[in-house]
Amino acid sequence: MWKTVVRRVLIMIPQLFVLSVLVFLIGKMMPGDPFTGIINSMPDIDAARIEELREKAGLNDPWSVQYKNWITKIILHGDFGVSYTYKIPVKDKIKLPAQNTLWLSLFTVMLTYAIAVPLGIRAGRYNGSKFDKAVLIYNFITYAIPTFILSLLSLLLFGYQLRIFPTSGFVGLDSIGNTGRYIASRIYHMLLPAMTAAVLRTTGIVQYLRNEVIDAKSQDYVKTARSKGVPIDKVYSHHIFRNSLLPIAAFFGFTITGLLAGSIFVETIFMYQGMGLLFIESIMSRDYSVINALTLLYGTLALFGSLLSDIIMIIVDPRIRIE
Structure with missing residues (x-):
């Protein structure tokens, strides 16, 4: 390794x-x-x-x-x-915007997999059911809708009309100086942009996982496990799920680094003070030193994303040796 x-x-x-x-x-x-x-x-x-x-x-x-x-x-x-x-x-x-983008990206990744993995596993297990059809419709919608459209709709509905979430910033000014309130405020300000980004990024994961589960159900190792009397729930949790995660693991590194480098639309629309918003502001003001630094950082993250994905693949399946 x-x-x-x-x-x-x-x-x-x-x-x-x-x-x-x-x-x-x-x-x-x-x-x-x-x-x-x-x-x-x-x-x-x-x-x-x-x-x-x-x-x-x-x-x-x-x-x-x-x-x-x-x-x-x-x-x-x-x-x-x-x-x-x-x-x-x-x-x-770029120090503070980088920290803000890092926390937003990690939060988005957690929400993405918390949504995508259960949907993909259950849709694959009960393919052809009403639940599976509902998941396919969900995938079709989330794949077709642009990021900025869903971001604007989320901001309009949950931010301005229902007033459930804040419409800008990364922390409330009234929480400065209180550690507990500061952390809670940070999470509160991240919820809406993170949920918006997570919903759009579940599409590929759900589809890959669903297809892998459907294919795995007809494999010999699954039939062997069932013939030995292994409970169906254990077959899915210990056999099918583990093997179905391989293609998802291959994209995990790209998912993290892609969020770090690709949150421009979300951060700009939600006025979240991260690297994406700073990048747009730097372009508008022709601040080339900041533009060059951020662009170089984005490219470097893409290269490290490829390396991270390979490392994760080796950890998940030690039989794999990438040359």
Whole structure:
């Protein structure tokens, strides 16, 4: 197992290098620069002053020189530069949003599997029943509806009309200073966006699990267990369920890292102060140092998601050795 992990990590080094170059070049190809907004907001500012700021920031250097300075600071010091908008180090700016996105992602994963696993197992066990048909309809709806549509509907119904959940923020101001109330407030603010994201992400898991259970019911090891008098509930819980989890385990790493990198719509609509909302705000303000840092982080998470999925597969089924 450890040989596989080390080999995959070594392979990731050139992948991360290529990713960093692409991220930097894409950022350079975007229209304008961090000082373009100054011209729009302060039309009377001296053009020489703008040029002086660009020169000081190194934006007039060749792209190769800019990339070398950027990547060297990241590797040696973990320095992603300074946010042009907030005038603070990028790593300090993304620290709180990263924590918020991490907790939201973990909460969403727990809700996703809490919903998907029982639905998939029961639908596969009683395929063709009314419950199975209801699950198929649920899958069809959740697969077809876009993320931003369900997010807006959830916000409108549960946030503004029923007033069950807060409509923005990640914690209530009145809970600051009280540990118990602070934790409860954090969970309360995460419930609606996490439930919305979880419902949309159950589709693939439910369908895969349902199909695996249906296929497993006709396998020889299940027939053998039944012929030996093993109770049907134990057959499902110890035999079918364990083998049906393999394809789900293959996507588990991608599920976690995908949530960390793909919560832009949910965080923006619910005004949840995470990395997704910060990414949109940085694009609007042309804060390229933050944009590059977040994009590089998203790409790195995707690579680690693949590695995590392989490790989980090996743990779930030791017979598997991924070369």
